[in-house]
Amino acid sequence: FVKTWDANNxxxxxxxxxxxxxGRTPQFNGDSExxxxxxxxxxxxxxxxTDQYFHIDALRWEAERITTAxxxxxxxxxxxxxxxxxxxxxxxxxxxxxxxxxx
Numbered sequence: 884f885v886k887t888w889d890a891n892n893x894x895x896x897x898x899x900x901x902x903x904x905x906g907r908t909p910q911f912n913g914d915s916e917x918x919x920x921x922x923x924x925x926x927x928x929x930x931x932x933t934d935q936y937f938h939i940d941a942l943r944w945e946a947e948r949i950t951t952a953x954x955x956x957x958x959x960x961x962x963x964x965x966x967x968x969x970x971x972x973x974x975x976x977x978x979x980x981x982x983x984x985x986x
Contacts, residue, residue, distance in 0.1 A: 900936070905918040905919060906918045916948055919945055919948035919949050920948055920949075920950065922949045922950075922951065922952075923951060924951060925951050925953070925984075926946075926949050926951055926952040926953065927952075927953050927955065927980065927981065927984040928942070928945070928946045928949065928952045928953065928954045928955070929955045929956075929957055929966070929977065929980060930942040930943070930946075930954070930955075930956055930957065931956070931957040931959050931961065931962055931963065931965035931966070932956050932957065932958060932959070933959060933960060933961070933962040933965075934962045934963045934965070935962055935963060936962075936963045937963070939956065942954075953984060955980050957973060957976060957977065958976070959972075959973045959976075961973060965977075
């Protein structure tokens, strides 16, 4: 499906994935853990256990450092696409988690 995407958008996406680090925010001087610990808002952090782009162990590490995070693992075989609406089971699970978080 990415054949229809502009090549520059794909390059920008790859650069974002490779360079994205909240610790690079100027006041944290590369300390990702300190940056995550500084988050004060309530966070619903949902990750799919089979995502091959963003591995569950790395996401769990991040969530553990956001003291206000509600970490929910999406039990799906769809991996990175779990939140994309292709699976009614996944959509139901995600909607239930969102409703619980918001209300």
